[in-house]
Amino acid sequence: QKEVEQNSGPLSVPEGAIASLNCTYSDRGSQSFFWYRQYSGKSPELIMFIYSNGDKEDGRFTAQLNKASQYVSLLIRDSQPSDSATYLCASKVGANNLFFGTGTRLTVIP
């Protein structure tokens, strides 16, 4: 079973704070990891992906990967109310197979 686990939340943070979203995976064969944002009733959209240990930054978002501990995290700096959404973590096994977690619901309080 190629499981990806996330805390379903909800996670609430005040506007301007750092939101920290975490994800663990069970398959050591996972090659790369993806963070998607999904607004209620909408389709997922890719925020970023990471495949090397360490940090990867893109604007207000930072993805962190620790393959030894099998966890991935997403930090959102200066959180805005528009960041309120469900964040899906996914791991890629093989060429095209993505395994998704159940998502963490984030609420940014103005």
Place this chain on the structure above:
Amino acid sequence: NAGVTQTPKFRILKIGQSMTLQCTQDMNHNYMYWYRQDPGMGLKLIYYSVGAGITDKGEVPNGYNVSRSTTEDFPLRLELAAPSQTSVYFCASSYAALGRETQYFGPGTRLLVL
């Protein structure tokens, strides 16, 4: 560009009925995918295709069939609808393999099987 389009937006089926969910992309992407998302859950890959004429199973293919006769279209067929197939179905496409290219999702088809 319209991106990835899906029809219908919503459908109610009776148990045992069949239907085809349509997916079209106008970005000349080689890779196309079908996912289902059950309420409060993540997405599960049903089938994918790496080009016209080539399809492969994902995590949950049972009860579904696909074909890819053109680069643009990737229909998903449900032959004998069951209540367990009640879900939101998302089609997605990408130019190259995941991780090298962004995956674009369609707006989804909500299916209710009664």
